[in-house]
Amino acid sequence: xxxPGAGVxxxxxxxxxxxxxxxxxxxxxxxxxxxxxxKYSPDVHIDRLGNVIAHVCASDxxxxxxLRPRVLLTAHMDExxxxxxxxxxxxxxxxxxxxxxxxxTLVGQEVVVHGKEPIVGIVGSTPPHLSSAKDxxxxxxxxxxxxxxxxxxxxxxxxxxxxxxxTVRRSPLSLQNDRIxxxxxxxxxxxxxxxxCLASLQELKHPVELHVAATVQEEFGMVGARTVAHHxxxxxxxxxxxxxxxxxxxxxxxxxxxxxxxxxxxxPRIHRRVFERLRDTxxxxxxxxxxxxxxxxxxxxxxxxxxxxNGIAVGLVGIPLRYMxxxxxxxxxxxxxxxxxLLANTVASxxxxxxxxxxxx
Amino acid sequence: MxxxxxxxxxxxxGFEDDVRNVIRTELRETVDHMETDVLxxxxxxxxxxxxxxxxxxxxxxxxxxxxxxxxxxxxxxxxGLLKFQPIGGVDSRILLGKTVIIGKxxxxxxxxxxxxxxxxxxxxxxxxxIEDLYIDIxxxxxxxxxxxVARGTPVVFTTAFEFIGDRAMKAKSFDDRIGCAVLVEVLxxxxxxxxxxxxxxxxxxxxxxxxVAGYRxxxxxxxxxxxxxxSDGVGTPSxxxxxxxxxxxxxxxxxxxTIADRRFLDFVISVAEKHDIPYQLRRVKAGSNDxxxxxxxxxGVIGGGISVPVRYIHAPSQIASLDDFENTVRLVRAVxxxxxxxxFQR
Numbered sequence: 001x002x003x004p005g006a007g008v009x010x011x012x013x014x015x016x017x018x019x020x021x022x023x024x025x026x027x028x029x030x031x032x033x034x035x036x037x038x039k040y041s042p043d044v045h046i047d048r049l050g051n052v053i054a055h056v057c058a059s060d061x062x063x064x065x066x067l068r069p070r071v072l073l074t075a076h077m078d079e080x081x082x083x084x085x086x087x088x089x090x091x092x093x094x095x096x097x098x099x100x101x102x103x104x105t106l107v108g109q110e111v112v113v114h115g116k117e118p119i120v121g122i123v124g125s126t127p128p129h130l131s132s133a134k135d136x137x138x139x140x141x142x143x144x145x146x147x148x149x150x151x152x153x154x155x156x157x158x159x160x161x162x163x164x165x166x167t168v169r170r171s172p173l174s175l176q177n178d179r180i181x182x183x184x185x186x187x188x189x190x191x192x193x194x195x196x197c198l199a200s201l202q203e204l205k206h207p208v209e210l211h212v213a214a215t216v217q218e219e220f221g222m223v224g225a226r227t228v229a230h231h232x233x234x235x236x237x238x239x240x241x242x243x244x245x246x247x248x249x250x251x252x253x254x255x256x257x258x259x260x261x262x263x264x265x266x267x268p269r270i271h272r273r274v275f276e277r278l279r280d281t282x283x284x285x286x287x288x289x290x291x292x293x294x295x296x297x298x299x300x301x302x303x304x305x306x307x308x309x310n311g312i313a314v315g316l317v318g319i320p321l322r323y324m325x326x327x328x329x330x331x332x333x334x335x336x337x338x339x340x341x342l343l344a345n346t347v348a349s350x351x352x353x354x355x356x357x358x359x360x361x
Numbered sequence: 362m363x364x365x366x367x368x369x370x371x372x373x374x375g376f377e378d379d380v381r382n383v384i385r386t387e388l389r390e391t392v393d394h395m396e397t398d399v400l401x402x403x404x405x406x407x408x409x410x411x412x413x414x415x416x417x418x419x420x421x422x423x424x425x426x427x428x429x430x431x432x433x434x435x436x437x438x439x440x441g442l443l444k445f446q447p448i449g450g451v452d453s454r455i456l457l458g459k460t461v462i463i464g465k466x467x468x469x470x471x472x473x474x475x476x477x478x479x480x481x482x483x484x485x486x487x488x489x490x491i492e493d494l495y496i497d498i499x500x501x502x503x504x505x506x507x508x509x510v511a512r513g514t515p516v517v518f519t520t521a522f523e524f525i526g527d528r529a530m531k532a533k534s535f536d537d538r539i540g541c542a543v544l545v546e547v548l549x550x551x552x553x554x555x556x557x558x559x560x561x562x563x564x565x566x567x568x569x570x571x572x573v574a575g576y577r578x579x580x581x582x583x584x585x586x587x588x589x590x591x592s593d594g595v596g597t598p599s600x601x602x603x604x605x606x607x608x609x610x611x612x613x614x615x616x617x618x619t620i621a622d623r624r625f626l627d628f629v630i631s632v633a634e635k636h637d638i639p640y641q642l643r644r645v646k647a648g649s650n651d652x653x654x655x656x657x658x659x660x661g662v663i664g665g666g667i668s669v670p671v672r673y674i675h676a677p678s679q680i681a682s683l684d685d686f687e688n689t690v691r692l693v694r695a696v697x698x699x700x701x702x703x704x705f706q707r
Binding site for chain 1: 438440442450451452454455457458459460468469470471472473474475476477478479480485486487488489497498499500501505509519520523525526527529531590592593594595601603606645647648672673674675676677678680
């Protein structure tokens with residue numbers, strides 16, 4: 001089902017995956033994304049909280065400005081991170097988290113400590129030679145972890161202070177079938193979806209005033225999406241975020257196959273007409289898709305976007321991702337390209353009549 | 362760069378081919394004889410720089426093992442995921458979320474883990490068993506996997522060698538590529554007496570290469586050059602700190618396979634002090650090195666182990682000190698010099 005080679009932003013995706021952007025410290029990632037957005041819009045800016053917003057004007061200018069649908073697409077660019085809480089005797093770092101880690105997956109990982117300068121560290125582990133049977137049956141908790149930066153304590157204190165962020169260090173790895181494994185594929189994958197969407201949209205005539213936003217601090221509490229939506233007051237907002245890739249031992253309704261297309265979400269927090277338009281567009285253009293049903297919270301920016309201001313008609317798309325919140329989050333680029341195309345065609349299909357009907361029940 | 366090419370080479374126990382080739386290339390111009398045996402050990406001989414009187418006719422063997430801990434594919438699931446078992450001592454707790462390279466075709470793969478969001482509280486507090494983990498290479502069927510890997514294919518971690526921190530280095534397999542590097546450095550310079558260098562196979566699965574290498578070389582004195590346990594991290598009581606990073610080469614007192622030969626240990630200490638080279642005594646009994654097998658060959662062999670401390674040994678990313686490495690090379694050279702000068706009395 002995979003379509004290797006599809007999409008035009010694979011290299012840019014690998015670049016933004018390699019960058020570090022803890023929630024609240026998205027600056028480097030934001031700059032890179034702003035420069036990529038600039039290929040598609042002369043109007044790109046980084047707002048007060050650090051969100052990157054590109055404005056794409058209607059290409060079909062026959063529609064008067066006041067009748068043009070105002071559409072917002074969002075994807076968060078931040079990644080889960082750790083935060084230094086203590087510099088111990090011997091110069092090791094103790095940490096807490098900003099974002100949900102499984103501490104067990106951090107043992108032995110390489111990390112970057114974002115102090116005065118970025119410093120490479122390793123999350124310590126006890127060698128098997130010195131572990132008792134009791135040690136070996138102990139699953140690491142966050143409190144057990146320490147980071148080794150291979151410097152003396154006095155030198156560590158020159159570079160690092162309490163509150164400094166720590167992110168996982170991992171070069172993206174290309175697997176078979178156009179699959180890519182990396183840290184922060186949640187949710188840089190969706191940044192790539194936005195880029196693919198912008199590329200596809202260039203070939204479509206549409207009456208939509210579109211804003212595309214790479215948002216901050218989703219992993220902390222969806223801060224960026226809230227303020228962007230408040231500022232722009234769109235008629236329709238569609239968030240792109242990753243969902244669970246199928247693996248043995250997972251419930252079927254939380255398992256989506258890599259390489260089988262984008263996921264389109266359905267549930268009470270999602271506007272049914274936006275959902276239908278996404279699905280119908282996929283069917284019409286023969287774009288493969290998978291339906292994700294969410295009985296309540298989506299765990300994505302949709303949860304805040306829906307209730308901003310007078311309320312927004314929201315939709316949710318995404319792609320399946322394996323091993324979420326580990327250092328080897330794995331996605332299929334074919335899904336990203338397909339999702340971008342689906343988004344572009346859906347956006348291009350919106351018109352004034354569609355917007356009018358969104359409030360008719 | 363020697364340490365980079367050695368640590369990044371692919372070579373779990375029984376599959377040391379790449380490491381052997383790196384070493385052969387490094388030493389081709391500088392040693393007098395090279396051969397391999399039936400197990401795959403690489404023997405190199407370097408003759409004394411001048412026709413030293415060789416007063417005591419001592420036959421000196423220096424050993425370092427080429428193999429590293431790794432994994433082996435033991436089963437391919439219908440869904441294309443690969444089941445594995447360890448080669449050597451690998452704690453399942455350091456495998457989660459790591460990247461690997463599989464076999465001769467160097468197929469990249471990842472050891473993923475169930476997302477945090479989907480775990481129950483009980484699941485989250487358990488140590489996963491190796492049997493519950495798998496490697497994902499990005500295929501969905503057994504057939505697609507079998508085009509790239511087979512049962513029995515060996516696996517290593519993907520870690521790149523880098524300098525980090527203050528005069529420290531990060532890599533996989535410092536155990537024992539750092540010992541190999543010490544031996545290569547010693548053999549690249551002129552030596553005061555004939556050295557029988559052994560790059561041994563299969564240390565991690567029971568010192569198997571060293572056992573036959575000791576028999577073949579029949580040394581009077583043998584020294585195993587190792588990367589050894591360093592556990593000076595947070596919360597480790599002093600007596601459990603096997604070695605300290607940066608405190609110099611570590612000398613074995615007693616490990617799982619060897620009670621140090623006191624005559625030789627005292628000699629090495631006196632050499633270190635005479636040449637003003639820092640050293641430390643390895644403070645735990647756990648673990649072992651090739652000398653554990655070598656000293657029990659034939660009628661017995663005198664000697665010991667000189668090791669470079671390695672933090673997070675047997676894990677994907679290990680740390681060693683450049684100072685310790687350089688001081689280990691210095692100490693081994695000084696020991697050879699003093700033996701040649703007749704300083705060691707049996």
